[in-house]
Amino acid sequence: MEKVDRYDSLLLKNQLCFPLYAAAKEVVKRYRPYLDEIDLTYTQYIVMMVIWEKENVTVKELGETLFLDSGTLTPVLKCLEQKGFIQRERNAEDERVLDVTLTEKGRELRERALSVPQQMASCVRLTKSEAGELYRILYKLLRSGDPEGDETRE
Numbered sequence: 357m358e359k360v361d362r363y364d365s366l367l368l369k370n371q372l373c374f375p376l377y378a379a380a381k382e383v384v385k386r387y388r389p390y391l392d393e394i395d396l397t398y399t400q401y402i403v404m405m406v407i408w409e410k411e412n413v414t415v416k417e418l419g420e421t422l423f424l425d426s427g428t429l430t431p432v433l434k435c436l437e438q439k440g441f442i443q444r445e446r447n448a449e450d451e452r453v454l455d456v457t458l459t460e461k462g463r464e465l466r467e468r469a470l471s472v473p474q475q476m477a478s479c480v481r482l483t484k485s486e487a488g489e490l491y492r493i494l495y496k497l498l499r500s501g502d503p504e505g506d507e508t509r510e
Contacts, residue, residue: 386479390472394465395439399424399432401472407442407458408466414447415454423498441465 368374384398391401406421407413413421419429433456436442441462447453482490 383476383480387472387476390475394468394472396465396469397432399428400436401469403429403432403436404441404462404465404469407456407462408469411458413456415444415456418456436462 364370387398387401391398396404402422403418406418410417415426415429415433418433419425422429433442433444437444439461440459443457443459445455445457447455480487
């Protein structure tokens with residue numbers, strides 16, 4: 357019979373959180389040289405991806421989409437606005453809502469960012485099938501904390 361040490365659950369090799377943390381950190385590190393070329397941090401880049409897709413979005417929608425709180429988003433949005441990529445305005449119908457809109461300079465940045473996904477694909481050595489499975493599993497993990505289990509994020 358195999359002896360189970362009561363501290364086995366505390367071994368690093370038994371933690372799902374560690375390889376997730378280390379892999380995320382490594383992927384973000386690999387983005388850095390490509391994003392430096394277009395003057396964005398990783399967080400600014402993912403914010404811009406949502407804005408490029410929607411062109412006009414609220415801060416609340418950005419936070420929900422990116423799993424970020426307003427305390428993280430506010431300085432990122434201020435910086436993106438200072439760079440001229442976005443414009444922030446209070447919503448005319450509800451002043452509590454802050455709208456974020458893509459500018460012409462932000463559209464131009466989108467063109468410059470087109471090479472980033474291809475460059476990253478060469479850094480992350482997964483087959484298309486492996487990448488798809490990892491994506492599915494990671495979003496399943498993200499949804500596990502969501503009581504509504506929002507399937508639309510997939």
